[in-house]
Amino acid sequence: xxxxxxxxxxxxxxxxxxxxxxxxxxxxxxxxxxxxxxxxxxxxxxxxxxxxxxxxxxxxxxxxxxxxxxxxxxxxxxxxxxxxxxxxxxxxxxxxxxxxxxxxxxxxxxxxxxxxxxxxxxxxxxxxxxxxxxxxxxxxxxxxxxxxxxxxxxxxxxxxxxxxxxxxxxxxxxxxxxxxxxxxxxxxxxxxxxxxxxxxxxxxxxxxxxxxxxxxxxxxxxx
Amino acid sequence: xxxxxxxxxxxxxxxxxxxxxxxxxxxxxxxxxxxxxxxxxxxxxxxxxxxxxxxxxxxxxxxxxxxxxxxxxxxxxxxxxxxxxxxxxxxxxxxxxxxxxxxxxxxxxxxxxxxxxxxxxxxxxxxxxxxxxxxxxxxxxxxxxxxxxxxxxxxxxxxxxxxxxxxxxxxxxxxxxxxxxxxxxxxxxxxxxxxxxxxxx
Amino acid sequence: xxxxxxxxxxxxxxxxxxxxxxxxxxxxxxxxxxxxxxxxxxxxxxxxxxxxxxxxxxxxxxxxxxxxxxxxxxxxxxxxxxxxxxxxxxxxxxxxxxxxxxxxxxxxxxxxxxxxxxxxxxxxxxxxxxxxxxxxxxxxxxxxxxxxxxxxxxxxxxxxxxxxxxxxxxxxxxxxxxxxxxxxxxxxxxxxxxxxxxxxxxxxxxxxxxxxxxxxxxxxxxxxxxxxxxxx
Numbered sequence: 001x002x003x004x005x006x007x008x009x010x011x012x013x014x015x016x017x018x019x020x021x022x023x024x025x026x027x028x029x030x031x032x033x034x035x036x037x038x039x040x041x042x043x044x045x046x047x048x049x050x051x052x053x054x055x056x057x058x059x060x061x062x063x064x065x066x067x068x069x070x071x072x073x074x075x076x077x078x079x080x081x082x083x084x085x086x087x088x089x090x091x092x093x094x095x096x097x098x099x100x101x102x103x104x105x106x107x108x109x110x111x112x113x114x115x116x117x118x119x120x121x122x123x124x125x126x127x128x129x130x131x132x133x134x135x136x137x138x139x140x141x142x143x144x145x146x147x148x149x150x151x152x153x154x155x156x157x158x159x160x161x162x163x164x165x166x167x168x169x170x171x172x173x174x175x176x177x178x179x180x181x182x183x184x185x186x187x188x189x190x191x192x193x194x195x196x197x198x199x200x201x202x203x204x205x206x207x208x209x210x211x212x213x214x215x216x217x218x219x220x221x222x223x
Numbered sequence: 224x225x226x227x228x229x230x231x232x233x234x235x236x237x238x239x240x241x242x243x244x245x246x247x248x249x250x251x252x253x254x255x256x257x258x259x260x261x262x263x264x265x266x267x268x269x270x271x272x273x274x275x276x277x278x279x280x281x282x283x284x285x286x287x288x289x290x291x292x293x294x295x296x297x298x299x300x301x302x303x304x305x306x307x308x309x310x311x312x313x314x315x316x317x318x319x320x321x322x323x324x325x326x327x328x329x330x331x332x333x334x335x336x337x338x339x340x341x342x343x344x345x346x347x348x349x350x351x352x353x354x355x356x357x358x359x360x361x362x363x364x365x366x367x368x369x370x371x372x373x374x375x376x377x378x379x380x381x382x383x384x385x386x387x388x389x390x391x392x393x394x395x396x397x398x399x400x401x402x403x404x405x406x407x408x409x410x411x412x413x414x415x416x417x418x419x420x421x422x423x424x
Numbered sequence: 425x426x427x428x429x430x431x432x433x434x435x436x437x438x439x440x441x442x443x444x445x446x447x448x449x450x451x452x453x454x455x456x457x458x459x460x461x462x463x464x465x466x467x468x469x470x471x472x473x474x475x476x477x478x479x480x481x482x483x484x485x486x487x488x489x490x491x492x493x494x495x496x497x498x499x500x501x502x503x504x505x506x507x508x509x510x511x512x513x514x515x516x517x518x519x520x521x522x523x524x525x526x527x528x529x530x531x532x533x534x535x536x537x538x539x540x541x542x543x544x545x546x547x548x549x550x551x552x553x554x555x556x557x558x559x560x561x562x563x564x565x566x567x568x569x570x571x572x573x574x575x576x577x578x579x580x581x582x583x584x585x586x587x588x589x590x591x592x593x594x595x596x597x598x599x600x601x602x603x604x605x606x607x608x609x610x611x612x613x614x615x616x617x618x619x620x621x622x623x624x625x626x627x628x629x630x631x632x633x634x635x636x637x638x639x640x641x642x643x644x645x646x647x648x649x650x651x652x653x654x655x656x
Contacts, residue, residue: 002326009323013309016320020311080310081303088271088296089325150585154565154578161568164561168582171557174550203588211581214502221273222574234573236654 006089010099018107024069025108029115032065036122047124054123055133055184059177062112062137066144067166069108073152074100074216084220093216094209101142101149101208109141129184136180139197146204147172153212156219175200224248224298224405225270225374230279232265239265240424242279247374247405252396252416255409257424263409264304266424267378270407271301298373300366302380306359307366310352314343314362317351318369325370337368340391357383364395375399377408381416389414429506431648438641445641449634456631459624476534478624482632483526487555488593490520490636494562495587498580510576511651513583514566515643519636521559528552539603547596548604555593558586 018025039057043049077083077100086096116137120130151168158164176197183193227245231238239262247253255263268274270281272288272295281288283295308317318334321327338344341361346354351362360383367375381389393416396406427437460478467474494513501509531549532542543549562579569575597606617625 005326006324009320009326012323013320016312016316017309020309079305081301081305081307082309084271084273084301084303085307088299088301090293090296154582157571157574157578158565158568159570161564164564164568167557167561171554171561172585174554207585211585214581215578217273218574218577221268222571 003090006091007099010086010091011103014103014107018103024072025111028065028068028108029111031068032061032112032115033119033122035061035064036119040122051124051126054120054125055129056181057123058116058119058125058133059140059181062141063144063170063173063177066109066112066141066148067169070148070152070165070169071162073104073148074156075152078156078216078219078223083216087220093213097149097153097209097212097216101145104148105142105145109145112141113137129187132184132187132190135194136183136197139194139201140176140180143176143197143201143204144169144173146201146208149208149212150215153215153219156215157222224284225407226282227270228280228282230266230269230276230281232262232269232274233277234265243422243424245407245422247407249373249403249405250400251405251420252400252418253405253407253420253422254416254418255407255422255424257409257411259411261424263411263424264378267301267376267407267409270376271299300370300372300375302363302367302375302377304378304382306351306356306363308351308359308362311350313348313350314354315347317362318365321366321369327369327371329369329371334365334369337365340394341365342388342391357385357388360384361388361391364392368395373404375404375406375408377406379410380408381410381412381414389416393417429500429508431508431511434508435645435648438645442638442641445634445637449631449638452627452631452634456624456627459627464621464624465618470538473534473537474621476530477621478628480527480530480534481625482629483523483530484552485629486632486636487520487524487527487552488590490516490523491555491559491583491587491590494520494583495590498583501580502577502584507576510580511644511647513562513576513579515647516640517559517562517566519639519643521556521563523632523636524552524556524559528556544603546603547600548593551589551593551596554589558589562586 036057039061040050043053074083077086083096087093091099113134116133117130120133125133147169151165154168155162155165179193179197179200183190183197186193225245225247227243230243230245231241233239243266245253255266257263265274269276270288272281272292283291288295308314309320312320322329335344338347341364343358343361343365346358351359354362360380363380381392384392393414396416399406427433456478460475464475464478466472494516497509497512499509500506501513528549531552535544536542562582565579565582566575569578597604
């Protein structure tokens with residue numbers, strides 16, 4: 001019961017933190033929309049072209065804008081010592097990464113869910129496809145959160161070149177993009193593709209606490 | 224309760240310190256003294272099981288620290304050289320978060336009393352990033368009291384504090400000692416805190 | 425077999441082995457090139473371009489083999505605390521990157537006359553491109569961390585996570601319908617390649633292995649020396 005109470009207060013803390021930094025999340029969403037505008041202007045406003053590649057654009061930009069906030073994933077808590085305090089209060093490093101991943105999913109990725117309908121209007125995506133987009137986004141964005149946790153914990157001690165963290169997320173997100181876009185474009189394959197996506201989610205979710213927990217421990221030992 | 228036996232630590236083939244012996248019982252205050260780079264922070268981190276000793280061992284309640292880690296963590300808290308309060312939130316919100324996170328049953332009037340003795344009560348509704356560095360340092364001690372644990376491991380708690388504040392901190396140390404708590408802290412400056420043992424690194 | 429895990433023993437072993445490996449790499453390479461260019465027959469479909477295979481296939485094999493070796497040594501370094509694993513990791517990554525690059529370039533040179541395009545986005549080509557980028561990330565990670573202890577462990581973790589890509593590269597031609605042809609030589613079935621082409625291919629593979637070994641020995645030795653003198 002104690003651990004449950006601590007988890008609830010952890011999320012209360014994350015909620016307060018994200019509320020005070022709400023403009024950061026809004027900036028991510030604005031980045032998302034501005035890049036949609038730029039995409040449309042660079043392709044040209046032809047309706048047919050836009051709706052044929054719209055889903056690819058949405059997924060690409062969701063990926064890019066979620067990598068924008070990666071630096072804040074662990075950096076703040078690492079620098080002010082809160083990671084260590086959490087650890088001293090009975091959370092193992094792996095457990096901290098699981099909690100943090102969920103928190104990133106809820107407070108950073110889910111706000112994009114609201115922006116998808118608007119984006120689909122802008123990009124001329126048919127209404128029945130938006131549902132597929134939603135379902136693939138919920139699973140896919142959780143995978144992105146796990147990958148973000150891995151790469152940002154790897155780069156905690158990397159002062160020179162943080163962009164590497166974004167590159168790591170993007171290189172491992174290639175299968176997610178393939179399957180998520182496939183779900184929306186090939187509707188009759190929905191069941192099989194979403195099971196593959198779910199399988200990827202389980203793999204990444206299993207790797208995440210081990211890899212990022214180890215990296216957090218390393219960073220705390222050596223800073 | 225904590226027993227350090229012949230501890231020596233090496234990092235990348237460089238010896239940081241050798242053969243340190245310590246024992247921290249209840250009601251004891253230990254001061255770690257030494258120059259910069261003499262390994263004060265490293266020793267404190269080794270006490271928290273963050274750094275593997277190259278030889279020697281640390282015992283907690285008679286068992287090896289590694290085997291008894293989460294029991295140990297129930298009794299220990301730590302101040303690093305950074306401030307753990309969330310700078311975007313106000314002092315009051317920070318206190319609320321700490322009270323929830325540490326499952327503390329401390330009453331509001333007690334918190335107010337402590338704030339008054341730490342001379343922080345006027346800042347209650349201000350954001351932490353508008354406080355000075357010394358004041359955030361004092362806020363850390365409020366966290367320790369809310370956390371309500373036996374052993375305090377403090378890394379340079381007295382830096383950036385003026386004499387008045389150090390007197391207040393000395394008073395909190397005495398209070399903690401009278402509750403059978405124990406403190407181990409590092410410092411490179413002379414202070415008037417009444418310590419029971421000094422260890423030179 | 426201690427030279428596989430111990431730097432001192434490796435140094436001794438490398439001193440014995442280096443000259444023979446160097447000489448045999450030169451000999452094998454010259455024999456292999458003579459075979460590949462003059463003694464092997466043209467393919468009845470692909471004509472003379474089939475000779476690109478004698479560079480393309482060995483480099484692809486070695487790109488995968490290098491990553492597999494790095495994966496094994498990462499496990500050794502992380503799980504069994506053998507620091508030699510980290511030495512191998514840092515020393516060998518650029519070699520793998522170069523092999524992957526050779527594989528990609530020769531492949532697209534082969535693809536232009538055969539498929540009519542330098543590059544297609546099918547599963548095999550994409551996964552090899554990802555392998556190349558993973559190698560590059562490993563090299564950049566080795567350059568950008570200040571703290572050596574953190575760096576080598578983080579790189580090892582990244583190598584392990586990235587090893588998911590290895591089976592994808594290997595089996596991509598079986599799992600998906602790709603333009604890239606499936607493997608001609610496999611363990612389970614009789615190779616579908618004529619001995620007159622098989623022999624130069626094997627010679628070239630050994631030549632590549634020897635060249636890789638020469639560079640690897642030199643790089644590992646410099647890595648050991650620079651670690652001993654705490655240069656990094």
